[in-house]
């Protein structure tokens with residue numbers, strides 16, 4: 024019995040180990056899979072960023088569907104000036120994340136153009152486009168390694184000073200200092216589990232280290248207290264400095280300072296402008312704002328749909 028028990032127990036541990044590494048592999052392959060959707064053209068060139076404070080982004084009459092017969096984006100047309108922040112808001116499924124996937128060129132569009140600093144994405148190498156864009160995702164995947172490794176992943180070979188500097192800028196340094204092994208603390212599924220907010224701060228530090236011209240910030244939908252909300256606002260300001268930012272927002276209060284807000288509904292931009300301008304319009308945005316203020320609802324809810332334009 025005992026003899027049998029030990030190998031089984033050992034197998035259990037082994038199984039968990041394999042399952043974990045498969046989970047990591049899965050993530051890797053899902054990324055690689057996405058890459059297969061598009062291919063560099065034979066004449067593809069490297070993206071040349073023309074501005075010191077980010078890059079100009081232009082979506083020109085973009086139509087897009089993931090699969091035939093179901094169009095997702097309809098004539099989406101907007102520009103983001105270099106060094107400015109544009110926020111995208113709208114109900115779940117309205118197409119917000121699709122915009123960021125298209126900018127990263129995970130997919131090619133059916134018609135229209137997506138242009139960065141005057142260069143059409145289809146004429147550029149995917150590697151150069153992805154090097155210019157940093158993404159802070161909603162749900163950050165941490166490697167089963169030290170917190171330092173997880174931050175440095177943004178820029179292999181970064182110095183400890185640089186890592187500490189970005190950790191401070193992402194408001195995670197003080198937290199790391201309280202951990203038993205500091206920057207050497209193991210995190211991830213097999214190490215210390217970090218909260219959603221802490222993970223997102225690691226992702227911000229990672230992105231700051233990469234120092235991309237364009238930053239995509241996919242705000243987490245999880246409920247936040249007002250302190251955490253203020254922290255996100257401050258973080259957004261810091262990471263947006265000297266670069267072009269696209270923020271997919273769920274909490275309108277975090278994006279009131281954005282130079283441009285795009286309101287999406289069922290794949291179309293239905294309103295656009297600054298926070299003040301959109302309130303004056305008294306349309307879909309103003310209704311979402313009022314609802315979030317009065318109910319103190321943390322995120323845009325699907326039952327807002329009833330009020331839609």
Ligand code: ATP
Nearest residue numbers: 089090095113114115116117118119120121122271
């Ligand atoms: P959320 O706020 O919930 O993240 P979203 O506004 O970002 O939503 P998208 O993720 O852009 O919405 O999705 C827009 C539409 O495209 C949805 O109807 C979704 O079902 C569809 N969609 C998203 N990804 C794919 C995919 N890989 N294949 C097919 N359809 C997809």
